[in-house]
């Protein structure tokens with residue numbers, strides 16, 4: 001399949017919003033989304049040190065993407081800091097919200113920066129393949145059950161959250 005951007009036939013192709021992309025351009029599109037989020041929210045200050053939160057492989061991919069975006073100017077440390085960048089994806093955030101709703105609880109809002117907050121679990125899996133990071137897929141079980149019954153639930157939850165945020 002030919003990439004919509006460079007018109008090259010790649011070994012692998014990835015579908016995104018109805019178009020096909022090669023490894024390079026798929027990564028570019030996802031990185032652009034993360035870049036936009038970080039820029040709009042003015043989240044990261046390169047004078048500060050940051051620690052990463054999440055499973056090992058997720059942190060690895062997060063680090064690679066942040067290095068690309070910040071051209072290695074970002075200081076990442078293994079120490080605990082007040083500046084945490086989390087590898088949480090949109091799916092996991094949606095699942096957390098569902099759990100809160102079902103259990104009628106509220107989690108404390110964290111200050112964590114979530115560059116993957118607009119990235120789905122599926123997109124993250126593709127990035128892992130591109131970056132050759134092998135791990136098993138994280139399951140968001142309860143949400144997957146609901147999604148099966150009511151297709152589109154995951155995105156509805158995220159849309160609702162954004163809507164509520166913008167109303168504030």
Ligand SMILES: [Zn+2]
Nearest residue numbers: 003006022025
């Ligand atoms: Zn391409």
